[in-house]
Amino acid sequence: MNDETPEGADGPVEVAMNKAQLVVVGTGYRAIGDLTVEARACIEQADKVLCLIGDPLVTHHIGQLNPSIETLNVHYGAGKRRQDSYEEMVEHILSEVRSDQFVCVALYGHPGVFAYAGHEAIRRARLEGVTAWMLPASSAEDWLFADLGLDPGRRGCQSFEATDFLIRHRVFDPTSLLILWQVGVIGMLDRDLEFDGRPGAVCLTEALVAQYGADHPVTIYEASPYVTAAPRMTTLPLAKLPDSSMSGISTLVVPPLPQRPLDQELLARLTGCR
Ligand SMILES: C[S@@+](CC[C@H](N)C(=O)[O-])C[C@H]1O[C@@H](n2cnc3c(N)ncnc32)[C@H](O)[C@@H]1O
Structure with missing residues (x-):
């Protein structure tokens, strides 16, 4: 310059x-x-x-x-x-x-x-x-934290690309927040405007139901580009995910399962109060 x-x-x-x-x-x-x-x-x-x-x-x-x-x-x-x-x-x-x-x-x-x-x-x-x-x-995640009122510091936060999450059987903690990107285009390798995202959504639902159960609520999130328009925040039971409409701009938010109990012994060691 x-x-x-x-x-x-x-x-x-x-x-x-x-x-x-x-x-x-x-x-x-x-x-x-x-x-x-x-x-x-x-x-x-x-x-x-x-x-x-x-x-x-x-x-x-x-x-x-x-x-x-x-x-x-x-x-x-x-x-x-x-x-x-x-x-x-x-x-x-x-x-x-x-x-x-x-x-x-x-x-x-x-x-x-x-x-x-x-x-x-x-x-x-x-x-x-x-x-x-x-x-x-x-990023979409920054807007998601703001619009959905989520703080990654509370329960931790895991972000995965949805196809990668499935085909590599990513190991994750269901008691921490899970964010899945590109959920509307699972398995899409080519640019395909007619892409059918439903088979991918079915596979994702099966994998998630095994961990969270069919009734666990999930949210499809789409940030709004304009001050005058609201973001999309569709919450539904996990089992209904394949029937919902998701696109190339959808991000899926899976809230955590209940917290694990604390390791009291380790806590005592960390805080010094035996
Ligand atoms: C190739 S990635 C690009 C992400 C982008 N670089 C960012 O910082 O957010 C595309 C993915 O971002 C997410 N995404 C894109 N637009 C979005 C929007 N308006 N709302 C929510 N997520 C969005 C979706 O998961 C989408 O499949």
Whole structure:
């Protein structure tokens, strides 16, 4: 970003400056309001802005801050493996960085939460000697804590990607809060707008019922992008989950089972009162 030319005795000295830098910023969920002052400054000062944002209002706003904007959405395609799309996005980002530019990549939510392209672009840029960093923003989980009045500090909190949770039989503690991401697209490897999420929801329900029982209440959560619209917070018994509508923006919240009894002996050792 620093392109000042130092003055030498015989006039300006030509110094080869490497201008290549990469910053990956989040835009959060609340349209425009979640954009931090620092992220906005990076967007304004960048030579090139690349973005992956669902909300056209936010994309438009960022385009007004910096007309160089280009969307990474073009790398998605019907029937294309999602991983291939992400690889193309990473290479697209790096190609801009390699043309010696200050590149700002704006991703919705927190750019490093359940998001491959930002972390990977930073990792590869650093391998090439480029200064690269990430600026956080509100993730779906941050909004969920606020909207549902949940504090991860009370009972602990576990977050899993839903497909990974199932196929790797993730070990978790049902007496602690459980958050499952991408519950509406379990098993979806390709970009498929017609994807039927029901078979995945059935498998997830079976796995959860085995731990929590069929009547355990769960909440399907969808943060609202606008101040004027309420978030979706649908609470239903676990057994009814396959009949509910879930989409690519749904996150599932499974409240904890009753607390385990305290280990009194350990507590006494910790607090020193024997
Ligand atoms: C690829 S991840 C991206 C997460 C994002 N980077 C973040 O920080 O929240 C997509 C998943 O995020 C969650 N998600 C996306 N939009 C959401 C919304 N409006 N409300 C709740 N969860 C959402 C869903 O679990 C969705 O399947």
